[in-house]
Amino acid sequence: MIVRVARGMDLAGFLGLAGQVEQWFGPMVDDPGFRRAVExxxxxxxxxxxxxxxxxxxLGGLLFGSEPPLHHVHxxxxxxxxxxxxxxxxxxxxxLGRFAAGGGTVEVVTFGAGHPGAEAGGARAFYEGLGFTPGEPAPAGPEGGSRQVYRRPVGRPLAGP
Structure with a gap:
């Protein structure tokens, strides 16, 4: 499996991926703000x-941001x-290797425990399997579902196999 840096021609692919998860994240495909963020x-x-x-x-996409020592999976x-x-x-x-190699902490906001996407999408288990730990609640998502911050120190390998 090859992970590569996205190019302009990948915008349509990102929108296609977004369309698969709008039931959990709220409208994104037709949202100019989401499109602008991807671009x-x-x-x-x-x-x-x-x-x-x-x-x-x-098959997958990731948007990342860094303001060391804090890094964000957007x-x-x-x-x-x-x-x-x-x-x-x-x-x-x-x-993590490309954008956060200097160390610090990575944060991601994912579904709260009661959100339907938490179980169906497996996001919480995914992040916990990578060594992230749950933190404080985050503001609700655009669809009204609960959210929670997860954190992980950087500078050590991912957990799991």
Whole structure:
């Protein structure tokens, strides 16, 4: 599996991935703010993707931000077909090595315990499996669902196999 820096032509792929998770995150595909955020991350070289073996779609994408010593996973999504195949782990490993190698703390805001996406999407278990620990509640998402901050010190390898 190859993780690469996203290019402008990957915008449509990011929007396709977003369409698969709007039920958990709220409207994104037609949201100009989301589109602008993806374009800005791509422009800064802070967006990573994994292509399908056929090269016709993205299996996963990640938007990252750093203000050392604090780093942020702004958005991470894996296509339904590729979940539990290591795509998310590969994206995170590349992001931490590329953007947070100097150390510090990585934060991500994910679903709160009561959010339907927490169980169905496996996000909380995914981050916990990578060594993130739950922190304080975060403001509700645009769809009204609960959110929670997760943190992980950087400078050590990802947990798990």
């Amino acid at each position: 800005e991350h791509i422009g800064r070289g802070a967006a990573l993707v994994v292509d399908a073996p056929t090269g016709d779609r993205l 958005w991470l999504v894996v296509s339904e077909e590729a979940r539990r195949l290591g795509v998310g782990r590969a994206l995170m490993a590349e992001a």
